[in-house]
Amino acid sequence: MIPVARSHEAYLQFVVEQLHLEYHTPASKVLLQCFYSDLIFWATSIDLSQTASLLKDRYSSKTKGRKPRDPADLLRSTLLMTKFQMSVDDWVRSLRTTPVYAILSGFPPDSTPGVGTFYDFFRRLWLAASPHLTKRNKRKQRKPRKKGKKNQKQEPKNPKITEKLVARALRSDKIHYSPKAHDLLQQLFQTLFVLPSAAKGLLGDPSSFRVIGDGSPVETGARAYGKFLCDCRKKGNWKCSCERQFSDPDADWGWDSYREKYYYGRTLYMFCAADSPYDLPVYPRLFRASWHDSVSWICGYRELRHWYPDWKVGEAILDSAHDALPIYTMLEHDDVSAIIDLNLRRSGKLVYNDMEIDKDGVPVCPIGRKMICWGKCPGRQRVKWRCPAKVGKWECPHPCSPSEYGRTFYTSTTDNPRLFPRVRRDSKEWKQRYALRTGVERCIKRQKIDYKLEFSKGRSSRHWNIRVYLIAMCQHADAWMEEAKKANLPSLDQWFEGHLAA
Structure with missing residues (x-):
């Protein structure tokens, strides 16, 4: 049966009336003011009235059967559960023992949902038939033996993977998107939270949106060894290659460069708004742990443009793990300015038109002195550089040009967007913009530390x-x-008083 939704105003009226019934004594009113006032304002500020319309296809159209609860109430209650960092069992118990939690969720205190109702709601939010994306029975994945280095991402197994992915993405201007199991979650998140935040001005300018991206390891609660389905151990073979059963078959091995260890789980790749004062996410995405951040960016960036077609991405701010020429090519194709730090480990000696280039993209003259920037050519992504001796009016021991003006050199973003981005790496503007990249780290910190993402020890996608x-x-x-x-x-x-008067 399709649920009957109520407006946000009707929900607010319900909260006011129920709180007056349950907390009508002076002592109980003091309790609300001292301990629950912030929670009341927090819960009542979230307008979830569109939840039922977004989830209507996940309910049966038959008129028979028990009337379902309003999906907005279940979603609001789940958000409160997440805020308090409780399990479903503990939250159901709290709803029955603490009336204010039930009222803020939208339930009468004497009619709160059970554990099964919440798990049934979770199944409606997931579009796949199974909680896993792959089959549970498979061969054991071997843990990599070669360890990485401190603060260095695990290199992709296929060195040409970024080039192939970008070439596939740029074959057509139309963004191809295949449906995902988490699409309904993204629709709810986008409609009920991201777009209202953008309307409040908390995400910057959507017509020139600046996005930050970065990945972080998320360990699963499942074991990497699986459950044996064969009797090889009875025969003395403890290293058989038979299929095993895994409680989290979608997890795999990845390298945690911060803790310098391999972990079994997934990579949380977060797309955030660079201009948000609260480091707000716009598209969270879980990828395989073995994927490199550059691969996750290419796949997630195309999905981001699918979900926000009316937004114009103007700038992408990324760390050195994304320093790959195909990524610059893709961003230039979409008219996006790339603020990406150079990865000098894979660069070697930088040379452009027989001129050595330093790590900031500045040409270096034959005697080892940096050339002087002499402005950008109007209407072209090209920068002019002059001889440092002629500009500084000092005598060069080995002049490379007989001209009184001195040698000039031009660098073009079109020729090499990696070495010569639109914003020069040696400029103050670059440093100011690249400093915004830490916003995505704070966003992930909110997920993993403040809200204790990994404490739940989940075992499914x-x-x-x-x-x-x-x-x-x-x-x-x-x-x-x-x-x-x-x-x-x-x-x-x-x-x-304000809501009672209304």
């Missing part, structure tokens, strides 16, 4: 995707709460 998206929704709700505090929140009594 469905669990991890739902949990990542719920935390991302809470991040936006937290930002709205901070903005409301800046505007001076009313007292709880004033809030009650």
Whole structure:
């Protein structure tokens, strides 16, 4: 049966009436003001009235059967559960023992959902038939033996993979997108949180959107060894290659460059708004742990453009793990300025038109002195450089040009966008823009530390995707709460009086 939704105003009226019934004594009102006022403002600021329309295809159209609960109430209750970092069992118990939690969720205190209702709601949020994306029975994945280095990402197995992916992506101007199991979660996140945050001005300018991207390891709660299905051990063969059963078959081995160890799980790749004062995410994505960040960016960037077709990406700010010429080529094709740090380990000696180039993209003259930037050619992505001796008016021991003006040299973004991006790496503007990249690290920190993403020890792609998206929704709700505090929140009594009068 398709659920009947109510408006956000009807939800607010329900909250006010139920709180007055449950907390009508002076002592209980003091309890609400002291311990639950921020939570009341936090929950009631989230307008989830469109949830039922987005989830209508996940419910049966038959008129028979038990009337389902409003999906907006279940989603709101799940967000509160995520904010309190509780399990489903503990949250169901709290709903039955703490009336304010049930009322803020949208449930009457004497009619709260059970554990099965929440898990049934989670199944509706996941478009795949199974919580896993691959089959559970497969051969054991071997843990890599070769270790990486501190703060160095694991190199991709196929060195040409970025070039192949970009070539495939640029074959057509039309963005090809194949449906994913997490699409409904993204629709809810985008419609109910990202677009309202953009309307509030918390994501910068969508007509010139600046995006940051980075990946972080997420360990699964499943074992990497699997469950034996054969009897080889009884025969003395402990290293058989028979298929095993895995509780999390989608997880694999990846290198954690920060902790200098291999982990079994996934990579959380986060796309954030660079101009957001609260480091808000716009598209969280889980990829295989063995994928390099450059591969995750190429796949996720195309999906980002599919989900936000009306937004014009103007700038991409990435770390040196994304320093690959195909990525620059793809960004230039989309008219996006690339702010990417050079990875000198894979660069070697930088040479352009027989002129040596330093790590900042500045030409170096034959005597080892940096040439002087003499401006950008108008209407062209080309920079002019002059002889440092002629500009500084000192005598060069080995002049390379007889001209009184001195030798000139031109670098073009079109010829090599990696060495010569639109914003020069030796400029103050570059340093200011690249400093914004730490916003994505703070965003991931909110996921993994503040909201304890990995503490749940999940064992399926469905669990991890739902949990990542719920935390991302809470991040936006937290930002709205901070903005409301800046505007001076009313007292709880004033809030009650305002809604009762309405």
